[in-house]
Amino acid sequence: MTRVSFEFFPPKSDAMEQTLWATIQKLEPLQPDFVSVTYGAGGSTRERTHRTVKRIVDETNLKAAAHLTCVAASKEEVNAVIRDYWDAGVRHIVALRGDMPDGPGTPYKPHADGYANGAELTAGIKSIAPFEVSVSAYPECHPDSANWDADIDQLERKVDAGADRAITQFFFDNDLFEAYRERVARRGIKVDIVPGIVPILSFKQIKRFAEMCGASIPDRLADRFEGLDDDAEQRMLVAAAIAAEQVLDLQARGVDTFHFYTMNRAELVYALCRLIGINPVAQAAAAA
Structure with missing residues (x-):
């Protein structure tokens, strides 16, 4: 059975909040395993993340997961x-080391009294309450990892600390994901590796995100968006085709669980879910 989860980011304005809640209402009938809400660099969106997660818990039937980082904060905080x-x-946390407040590219420096990395954070979460914990994984190697052995070592530490699953950074070459799963399996690490999929709503935006996090964009994808900067309708059609090709190929390779980075937009994610066999189910309103 195919399963999905969705990721949102906390809105910065009333208009963005309306867009987010329209997206949540559209996607809720697809009954995802969970939905997560991101946490800004250096904890910059902590209050907005908490408020959004709390509203999901109170007003929907969705299982909400809160992102949490350990950068620029003490263990006590x-x-x-x-x-x-x-x-x-909330019973599920996505535990991440996080980026420095100045953003990706700034050398990471643990807080003197804080958790040093995602593995320590995972252990800390599990010591406080029996949360479900998801952690990150990197099909193209984390930019701060010296090599693949160091990268897989860190994943192993997070799993040993109690991580229940690993969700990958977005990628566009499924061979990279398959090679990553093989590396993890060879190490004997027993954890579900869930592919993170992002529909390309804006090629310029995704290119900027990819540069910040060390993800690659194949030339063949860039070519398909050539000349479409001012044609939103055609961009959407191309984005839908690319995302569909990717998820269907992953299904053919035996993948049955997907994590969609929604960018707080429902259209493409909803269509992709229908494509892979996830149909909406009528739900009663959440209990008051």
Whole structure:
């Protein structure tokens, strides 16, 4: 059975909040395993993330997962956030080391009194309450990893600390994902590796994200968006075709679980879910 999860980011304005909630209402009948809400660099969106997650818990039937980073914060500060999430009814955290407040590319420096990395954060979360914990994985190797052995070592530490699954950074070459899964399997690490899929709503935006996180964009994809900067309708059709090709190929390779980076937009993600056999189910309103 194919399963999906969705990722949102906390809105910065009333208009963006309306867009987000329209997206949530559109995607909720697809009954994802969970939905997650991101956490800005250096914890910059902590309050907005908490507010969004709390509203999902209170007003929908969705299982909400809160992103949490350990950068630029003490263990005491991070632990307080973890306890607040538990008290708010959240039972799933996406544990990430995070980027420095100045953003990707800034050398990482652990807080003197904080968790040093995602593995320590995962262990800390599990020591406070029996959360489900998802962690990150990198089919093209994390930019801070010296080599593949170091990268897989870090994944192994996170799994040993109690991680329940690993969700990958977005990628566009399925051979890279397959090679990554093989590396993990050869190491004997027993954890589900869930592919993170991002529809290309804006090629310029995705190119910028890819440059920041070390992901590659094949030339063949860039070529397909050539000349479409001012043609939103054609961009959407091309984006839908590319995403469909990717998820169908992954299905053919035996992948049955997907994590969609929605960019707070429902259209392409909804269509992709229908394409891979996820149909909407009528749901009763969440209990008051």
